[in-house]
Amino acid sequence: MVSETQDKRSRRRGAELEQAILRAALDEVAEGGYARLTMDRVAQRAGTNKTAIYRRWPSRAALALAAHREFVAQPATPPDTGDLRSDVLELLRGAAARMSSPVGGEILRGVMSELHQQPELRRRLRDELTQEPGTMMTILARAVARGEVRPESLLPRIATVPVALLRNEYQMSFVGEIADEALIEMVDQVFLPLVRPR
Structure with missing residues (x-):
């Protein structure tokens, strides 16, 4: 019965x-x-x-x-602190926390181990990890309007730099956690010098 x-x-x-x-x-x-x-x-x-x-x-x-x-990924609402550095760090910290969460990290590491066999899934995972380039383009556009960023920096390829660095750091991190110092280095040593007025 x-x-x-x-x-x-x-x-x-x-x-x-x-x-x-x-x-x-x-x-x-x-x-x-x-x-x-x-x-x-x-x-x-x-x-x-x-x-x-x-x-x-x-x-x-x-x-x-x-x-x-x-259940793990959060909608990408672009941070709006009024400062480019703070916005990018907030975005990266949120993404890093989701990547490093016990279940979220386990899923991402497992899925990445199978990507070579599934190109469509590889594209979807890239979007999952980076939500590129829309969120960063919004952050960059706001920074351009505030005069913090050169207008010619408002390009999708440039917008993907912080999240590409984060993705690489995650893939190379065998413990699954990304140190805050690494995020600060990505922003201060690579991204900001790339986009700020010279």
């Missing part, structure tokens, strides 16, 4: 089912790490079947990244 809870789970559709699957994936990573994440385990925890998962996400890496986006 089917219990009321099982029957309710079987009737879930659309966004409700997707939320249950993503939450199950996040919980699986939190409990067992990315290496133990399987579609079977997620399906069992979510009370659904693997077909429902594969219709939405073609691989465990895609599923994990979607769970990261839903």
